[in-house]
Amino acid sequence: MTMESIGLAPSTLVFIILGLTLAAFMWGRFRYDLVALAALLGSVMLGLVPTDEAFKGFGHPAVITVAAVLVISRGFERSGVVDIIANQVLKVGERLLLQLLVLVGTVVVLSGVMNNVGALALLLPVAMRLAREHNTSPSLLLMPLAFGSLLGGLTTLIGTPPNIIIATYRGNITGENFGMFSFTPVGVAVALVGLAFIVLVGWRLTPKRSGQASTEEMFDTANYLVELKVSEESKANGLTLQQLHDELEEAIPVLAVVREDNRRAGYSFHGVLREGDILLLEAGPDELKLLEDKVGLSAIAESEKDEKDSDETDSENADSQPS
Known part of the structure; x- marks a missing residue:
């Protein structure tokens, strides 16, 4: 396929490709890098960009x-x-x-x-x-x-x-x-x-947000603060946090990692995840489904959390009893 076979001027084709690219960016259905790559390949196929210079821009100092x-x-x-x-x-x-x-x-x-x-x-x-x-x-x-x-x-x-x-x-x-x-x-x-x-x-x-919802209500994220446990069968077992992000292909920040009652902030945890580790993160229903489907992380059941809290309370009571 060439410009001569289509019968359009090069400038017209350039504007058509730019318009379609901008429309795809605004639509948001496809990843931006894939849209840009498709626009480049389309320009090459139409003869707007020489084949030997198609990827020359990736070596640009900028x-x-x-x-x-x-x-x-x-x-x-x-x-x-x-x-x-x-x-x-x-x-x-x-x-x-x-x-x-x-x-x-x-x-x-x-x-x-x-x-x-x-x-x-x-x-x-x-x-x-x-x-x-x-x-x-x-x-x-x-x-x-x-x-x-x-x-x-x-x-x-x-x-x-x-x-x-x-x-x-x-x-x-x-x-x-x-x-x-x-x-x-x-x-x-x-x-x-x-x-x-x-x-x-x-x-x-700067315009202020108006409405009946208060600032505290706008920032209420308590319902989305979850604890996910690494099981033996979990794909996350043995991965670093960076590898976990790569597997998910989506940025879901881990706020903290709890291991044997020791909590470490996510940014300072550089080891690998093990069975029994608990990840504290902020996520919605879609992110939770992604975590379970791709890396096998599931939220801790309320009964399990209650049992853990009960064990800790019994331990504290036992320690406080006089010998």
């Missing part, structure tokens, strides 16, 4: 740099850096202006040394926790956080993919790339002005 930055972002998340930042941010108190200054300022700094989308993803749980603990409308923190991540991406070469693309293009044209901090003088100035606007004025323009 793609490699963004991939490396995402690896660093996951390292920050897995090493517990996010929890350290969260604990510090939560100490700012109840004043909204101070919360915004610390939260948005933190995401601006992080976006300069890592991908801005990754920095935003890392601080989203912190913002939600702040809103929940201080009974604040989430929109007053989330919208400024999003704009702060965009501002922080302006400050360094790796902060945002467009900076990398521009630097590469300049290198191809003039033979000299932009350096890591070539964007910093202008980027920092813009980021500081934007930070001041967000903290002093911007948040006042």
Whole structure:
């Protein structure tokens, strides 16, 4: 199949492929990477992209740099850096202006040394926790956080993919790339002005969620906090948490792992799961079905939990009896 056989101009075919790709993205029925790959293969089949250059873009410095930055972002998340930042941010108190200054300022700094989308993803749980603990409308923190991540991406070469693309293009044209901090003088100035606007004025323009449901009700997740036990026949037996995520092909964060009454946070658990381990995580009905079908993890029955609590109570009573 070629452009001549179809009878359409190359520009028309390009717009058709772009339109279909955007429609597939908006539909959300298929994975985004599969949609993008299908668009690329379609362009090759129609002769819009030369066959020998079809996958040349995967070797572009921007793609490699963004991939490396995402690896660093996951390292920050897995090493517990996010929890350290969260604990510090939560100490700012109840004043909204101070919360915004610390939260948005933190995401601006992080976006300069890592991908801005990754920095935003890392601080989203912190913002939600702040809103929940201080009974604040989430929109007053989330919208400024999003704009702060965009501002922080302006400050360094790796902060945002467009900076990398521009630097590469300049290198191809003039033979000299932009350096890591070539964007910093202008980027920092813009980021500081934007930070001041967000903290002093911007948040006042953000619409608040209206309705009868209170903030506590919006954040009520008690019904979805579950305990799953690793059995001998479970496929999760012998897997690390990372391997468990790979098997599921979906991000279901494990909050903690309980082994012989010792509880360890999910981010700090680096061993393999064993029979009898209990995973504490937040999941809905669909996620629970996925966990049971793919890795054989099932929720602990209420009778089993009651029996365990009863055994612990009897043990404590026995220890308290005088000899």
